[in-house]
Amino acid sequence: MEIERREIMKRVYISFLLLAALLMMPSFILAQTPVKGGTLTWGRGGDSVTLDLAQATDGESIKAGIQVLENLVIFKKDTMDVEPQLATSWEVSKDGLVWTFKLRKGVKFHDGTPFNANAVKVSFERVIDKNHPFYKYGTWRYPALGLGPVKEVKVIDDYTVALRTEKPYAPLVANLALWLCPILSPAAIEKYKEDIGRNPVGTGPFKFVKWIKDDQIILERNDDYRGQKPHLDRIILKAIPEVSARFMALQSGAVDIADDLDPDSIEMAKSNTNFKIIERPSVNVGYLAVNTKKPILSNKLVRQAISHAVDKQTIVKTIFRGLAIPAKNPYPPSIWGYNNKIVDYDYSVQKAKGLLAKAGYPNGFDIELWAMPVSRAYMPEPVKTAELIQAYLAAVGINAKIVRYEWGVYLDKTAKGEHDMCMLGWLGGNADPDNFLYGLLSSDNAKPPAANIAFWENAEFDKLVKDAQTVFDKAKRTQLYLRAQEIFHEEVPWVPLVHSTIVRVYNKKLHDVPLRPNGLNSFQMIWKEK
Amino acid sequence: MAKFISRRLFHLIFILIGVSILVFLMLRLIPGDPAHLLVGEFASPADVARIREKLGLDRSYPYQYYIYVKNLLKGDMGVSVRSNVPVSQEVFVRFLATVELSIVAMLISSFIGIMAGVISSVRKYSIFDYCSMVMALAGISMPIFWLGLMLMYLFSVKWGILPMMGRYTMGLDHHVIAGLVILDSLLSGDLQLFFNSLKHLILPAFTLATIPMAIIARMTRSSMLEVMSKDYIRTARAKGLSYGAVIFRHALKNAFLPIITVIGLNFGLLLGGAVLTETIFSWPGLGRYVVDSLSARDYPAVQGCILFFAVIMVVVNLAVDILYFYLDPRLRIDGKG
Numbered sequence: 001m002e003i004e005r006r007e008i009m010k011r012v013y014i015s016f017l018l019l020a021a022l023l024m025m026p027s028f029i030l031a032q033t034p035v036k037g038g039t040l041t042w043g044r045g046g047d048s049v050t051l052d053l054a055q056a057t058d059g060e061s062i063k064a065g066i067q068v069l070e071n072l073v074i075f076k077k078d079t080m081d082v083e084p085q086l087a088t089s090w091e092v093s094k095d096g097l098v099w100t101f102k103l104r105k106g107v108k109f110h111d112g113t114p115f116n117a118n119a120v121k122v123s124f125e126r127v128i129d130k131n132h133p134f135y136k137y138g139t140w141r142y143p144a145l146g147l148g149p150v151k152e153v154k155v156i157d158d159y160t161v162a163l164r165t166e167k168p169y170a171p172l173v174a175n176l177a178l179w180l181c182p183i184l185s186p187a188a189i190e191k192y193k194e195d196i197g198r199n200p201v202g203t204g205p206f207k208f209v210k211w212i213k214d215d216q217i218i219l220e221r222n223d224d225y226r227g228q229k230p231h232l233d234r235i236i237l238k239a240i241p242e243v244s245a246r247f248m249a250l251q252s253g254a255v256d257i258a259d260d261l262d263p264d265s266i267e268m269a270k271s272n273t274n275f276k277i278i279e280r281p282s283v284n285v286g287y288l289a290v291n292t293k294k295p296i297l298s299n300k301l302v303r304q305a306i307s308h309a310v311d312k313q314t315i316v317k318t319i320f321r322g323l324a325i326p327a328k329n330p331y332p333p334s335i336w337g338y339n340n341k342i343v344d345y346d347y348s349v350q351k352a353k354g355l356l357a358k359a360g361y362p363n364g365f366d367i368e369l370w371a372m373p374v375s376r377a378y379m380p381e382p383v384k385t386a387e388l389i390q391a392y393l394a395a396v397g398i399n400a401k402i403v404r405y406e407w408g409v410y411l412d413k414t415a416k417g418e419h420d421m422c423m424l425g426w427l428g429g430n431a432d433p434d435n436f437l438y439g440l441l442s443s444d445n446a447k448p449p450a451a452n453i454a455f456w457e458n459a460e461f462d463k464l465v466k467d468a469q470t471v472f473d474k475a476k477r478t479q480l481y482l483r484a485q486e487i488f489h490e491e492v493p494w495v496p497l498v499h500s501t502i503v504r505v506y507n508k509k510l511h512d513v514p515l516r517p518n519g520l521n522s523f524q525m526i527w528k529e530k
Numbered sequence: 531m532a533k534f535i536s537r538r539l540f541h542l543i544f545i546l547i548g549v550s551i552l553v554f555l556m557l558r559l560i561p562g563d564p565a566h567l568l569v570g571e572f573a574s575p576a577d578v579a580r581i582r583e584k585l586g587l588d589r590s591y592p593y594q595y596y597i598y599v600k601n602l603l604k605g606d607m608g609v610s611v612r613s614n615v616p617v618s619q620e621v622f623v624r625f626l627a628t629v630e631l632s633i634v635a636m637l638i639s640s641f642i643g644i645m646a647g648v649i650s651s652v653r654k655y656s657i658f659d660y661c662s663m664v665m666a667l668a669g670i671s672m673p674i675f676w677l678g679l680m681l682m683y684l685f686s687v688k689w690g691i692l693p694m695m696g697r698y699t700m701g702l703d704h705h706v707i708a709g710l711v712i713l714d715s716l717l718s719g720d721l722q723l724f725f726n727s728l729k730h731l732i733l734p735a736f737t738l739a740t741i742p743m744a745i746i747a748r749m750t751r752s753s754m755l756e757v758m759s760k761d762y763i764r765t766a767r768a769k770g771l772s773y774g775a776v777i778f779r780h781a782l783k784n785a786f787l788p789i790i791t792v793i794g795l796n797f798g799l800l801l802g803g804a805v806l807t808e809t810i811f812s813w814p815g816l817g818r819y820v821v822d823s824l825s826a827r828d829y830p831a832v833q834g835c836i837l838f839f840a841v842i843m844v845v846v847n848l849a850v851d852i853l854y855f856y857l858d859p860r861l862r863i864d865g866k867g
Contacts, residue, residue: 041700046822047814049613057570139584139614144574194614213623214814216700236700240812244679245695252687254694408562408827415575449575 034511038528039234043246043255047214047239050197053179054127054146055138062179062520063259064217064237068110069182069202072101072120073173077514077521080283080335080431082177086115086203092472096168103159107226109185110207117161121153122186124163128153137194145429146180168470170477174430179520205230205524214239231527250275250505256528257506257513263321263380269505278515281334282502285327285436286378286425287494288389293455294420296365303492305355306421307345309396310389310495319381319388323503327496329485331428331436334499334517337478339485345492352396364397370414370422374407377500378425385497386423415449422453423497429518433481438465441493456493531855535848542844549840550602553833554595563587564827568611585611585829598833607837608830612823617834621816624803625838626709627697628815631807632800634735639743640793644782646743647750647789651758652777662747669744678737678810685733695812698727734811738804742796749792753785760784786857794850801846802839 048061053069056062074085084090087101107115126134128147149172152164165172175181188201200208206219217237221230238255240246247265250258251272261269269275290297290306297303312326325333328344345351356364371386372379379385386402393400400421405413414422428435439445442465443457461484468480488494504515509529514521565582566573582588586597601608607617646666650659686694697711698704702723707714712731715723757763758781766780803817816835823831855861 039701055614057568057573139568139581141569141577141581142573144577197614212814213620214818215696215812218701234701238696238700238812239814240695241809241818242679242812245682245810245812248679248682248687249694252690252694254686254700406561408564408567411566412563449578451574 032511034231034527035530036231036527037233038231038530039236040232040257040510040523040526040528041255042235042237042257042259042523043240043249044237044259045239045243045246046241048211048217048237051200051208051211051217052138052184052197053182053200054123054184055141055197056179057141059519060239064219065182065200066179066204066520066522067206067219067235067524068200068204068208069184070204071176071178071181071183072103073177075177075431075516075518077525078280078516080517082173085177086120086183090173096170096470096472097165099163099165099172100156101161101163103161104226105159107203108224109188109201109203110222111185111188111201113185113187115183115203116158117155118158119183119186120161121155122189123183124150124153124181126189134189137189137196142180145435146175146178149175168472170469170472171430171432171434174432174435178430180429205522206235209234225524228524230524232523235523250507253507256510257504259504260377261503261505263323266323266503266505267321274508275505276508276510276513277506278504278513279323280502280515280517281325281332282377282427282500282519283332283334283429283431283517284378284425284427285331285499286376286423286497287327287330288421288423288497289414289419289454289494290421290492291417291419291453291455292457292493293417296361296367297420299359300491301355301359302361303495304345305352305359305396306393306398307492307495308348308352308355309392309398310497311347311392312344312497313347315385315388316498319385320498320500323501324498325501327499328489330441330488330494330496331433332499332517335428335431335433335436336474337433337481339482339489341482342485342489349395356396356398361397364399366399366401367393368403368420369393369400370403370405370410370419372407372423373404373410376425377502378427378498379423380500382423412449414453415451417448417450417453417455419453424453427518431518433477434465434469437461437481437484437488438469441488442466452493454493456491458487458491461487461491531852535852538844538848538851542841545840545844546837549837550599550833551595553836554598555591557827557829557832558591562827564611564829567827598830602837607834610823610831611828612826612831617830620819620831621834621838623709624814624816624819625801627813628801628803628808628817630697630710630712631731631734631738631804631813631815632797634731635738635800636742636793636797638735639739639741639746639796642739643743643746644750644789646747648754648777648782650747650751651754654755659751663751666744666747669740669747672740674737674740674804674806675810677740678734678807681733681737682810692733693726693730694733696730697813698723698730702726734807734813737811738800738807742793742800745792745796746789750785750789753788754781757781757785783857787854790850790853790857794846794853798843798846801842 044060046060048064049058050056050061051065053062053065056065070085072087073082076083086104088104090099090101092099103117109115124147125132127140127143128150149165149169150163151166154162156162185201189196192199198211205222205225207222209218209220211217219235221233240249243262246258247261249255269277290303292298316324316326328342329339369386369390372382375382390400390402426436426440439451441452441456443462446452446455446457464480464484468477471477502519506513511527512525565578565585565587568581569577586594610617610620646662650662653659682694685692704711705714705718707717711727715727763781766776803815803820805817805821808815808818820835
């Protein structure tokens with residue numbers, strides 16, 4: 001009797017469970033098929049400056065602009081590999097000087113005008129040609145990173161365009177995938193003139209609707225978009241400058257995505273089942289540059305000693321709360337050509353002291369350590385980091401004095417080489433090793449005002465990175481970069497500190513949320529549960 | 531009266547000249563190269579040099595000032611370095627957002643402040659007096675940042691009664707007429723937007739109102755106490771006037787001059803934008819704009835804003851002085867010239 005009753009109860013229990021599972025099933029299945037419609041509200045730290053991305057330098061402009069504008073080529077959804085966007089294919093001439101792009105047909109700008117080779121020509125020439133009638137409509141801030149190497153843009157036919165560079169320049173395709181090289185409607189540029197940045201007209205999945213300064217930008221679905229049309233009706237980008245307020249906005253449901261949260265909020269979000277979180281290694285590096293032109297620091301042994309003295313693991317744990325990885329090379333593992341065979345200088349007070357003694361400084365020395373005045377993803381708490389490094393150096397007998405300047409002055413003085421050691425970082429926008437190695441460590445860039453703020457000059461390293469610019473075979477380029485990183489490791493012009501992790505926190509109602517290592521994505525595929 | 535106003539407006543010219551020189555020099559004396567800040571740490575030195583030339587920063591200071599004033603006289607405040615948009619446009623839109631917030635904050639702070647001050651003075655040394663004066667002290671000393679975030683957390687996140695930020699719910703359509711959402715929504719008969727924007731104003735306006743409220747309450751109390759001991763109050767009472775009439779018609783009216791001064795001064799300050807409140811509540815106002823512009827060394831934008839503030843301060847002070855004429859009959863006789 002007793003057994004029977006138990007058995008019945010068990011059956012009831014099981015059938016109840018089955019029923020519950022059945023009831024939950026449809027919503028589970030439904031949740032996986034994209035729902036059309038809805039508004040995505042996107043909370044971020046600040047407003048955009050301009051939506052003409054060829055003029056943009058700040059992340060907030062780029063985030064919004066890439067929803068509206070498209071390039072010839074673009075990075076893949078979740079990696080930094082390049083794929084076609086408005087181009088369909090491309091080839092390089094034998095001498096490596098002429099890049100010919102075949103363009104997509106039947107694409108229209110949001111104002112209804114057709115996309116063609118002339119649009120590419122106008123969009124590019126206004127940036128690189130001082131005599132172009134549209135040149136004066138903008139402030140072109142980073143030509144060196146984008147279209148700088150291009151000397152001529154030639155229309156071959158309506159759907160073929162050729163770019164000529166002065167020297168063979170292998171990273172060009174990666175440059176073209178950057179936000180700096182968007183294709184805009186020539187008719188719109190002519191119509192809006194200087195105001196094109198407030199009225200962007202591109203070919204992207206979303207159309208620009210309205211911009212209320214310092215408040216919100218409204219975009220809506222481009223129903224004429226080729227291929228997969230966006231699921232969302234609208235995107236509203238809302239500027240919420242205060243980070244706690246931004247997180248509260250996410251908690252209260254006022255926004256669906258909150259960008260650039262602090263480690264504390266991320267920690268809280270992780271324990272909240274209403275949110276989903278994606279983490280990805282970024283394409284940046286935070287580093288401590290050692291000015292190799294200063295007498296004591298010109299000694300390689302001293303620089304190696306400093307490398308042994310700094311405990312990067314602790315920096316990652318305390319400053320970044322685990323949202324970073326310690327760096328051993330000048331660029332992060334998310335970029336190709338990363339030399340993983342290199343073994344980092346381990347944290348060892350003994351080894352550091354030994355090297356210092358060998359270099360002739362058994363009792364250490366006095367030195368200045370410059371701390372950045374602003375926080376960046378690669379250096380969220382520069383002063384605390386500087387204090388940590390100061391303590392590490394003190395442990396091996398090096399007496400570091402922390403020096404601070406206002407940001408503009410800091411950049412200016414470090415570019416002139418007035419520092420002993422200074423902190424800085426780099427975000428490799430185009431995810432090409434050249435961007436880090438040539439840009440920040442070649443002797444070409446070691447003359448004031450310098451980008452190579454270690455003022456390090458090494459003939460072999462120079463030759464490797466310059467050769468790599470002219471080689472178009474990726475495998476061969478990789479070999480050159482692997483060797484360059486070995487030299488960097490041996491010579492220690494910087495102590496590479498960390499590569500930060502990029503995090504996106506969003507409401508669980510959202511699906512198919514992408515995250516590229518540089519944090520810049522089109523939101524075309526996102527859909528929102530009702 | 532007209533003579534008085536025109537004389538004050540004439541002074542404005544000299545104030546503006548002084549302010550323009552001061553701001554121009556101070557901006558250039560604080561360290562930081564706008565060109566470098568504009569392009570950031572990722573720009574090549576050649577890019578920086580090109581931008582510096584484009585902004586005219588490679589010219590001498592007197593020449594830069596000459597160009598600045600020349601354009602100013604034509605009504606051109608220059609173009610913002612960061613956004614490439616004329617400064618006058620940038621300032622005006624944000625100013626309207628600030629005006630809306632400031633007016634509501636001043637209404638709240640004046641009403642509550644005066645009420646608390648009057649009651650405190652009438653019930654001197656009572657529990658109410660002690661409580662309200664302690665509250666006033668707390669109001670002055672409480673960090674706005676903390677208060678704003680706490681209010682936001684309680685009213686928006688926890689209880690969900692009030693919206694937490696912005697001027698109105700994202701995506702609502704605001705048909706711009708005058709630029710003030712409350713006014714525009716009434717003019718266009720959009721009641722939904724009207725109540726929506728009113729609700730959005732409550733938290734930021736209250737946060738912004740705390741400090742002026744406290745100052746006004748204390749000023750009202752001390753000014754009332756002084757007046758209440760005057761002979762004419764005793765006379766009024768002896769006449770058999772009702773208590774309320776004595777306080778509001780005789781005492782408060784006479785105590786009003788210093789209160790008006792404080793209100794005017796605070797209103798002027800609020801119109802310059804409240805950085806903290808605007809930042810916490812994502813309010814697209816002028817305060818945030820000035821700070822952002824200053825940290826980017828956006829010379830034309832900062833110069834424009836400060837000149838604008840100078841005009842506002844002068845105008846608000848003038849308005850207060852004109853109010854004096856109406857409030858104080860003695861001034862009308864003595865100060866005719």
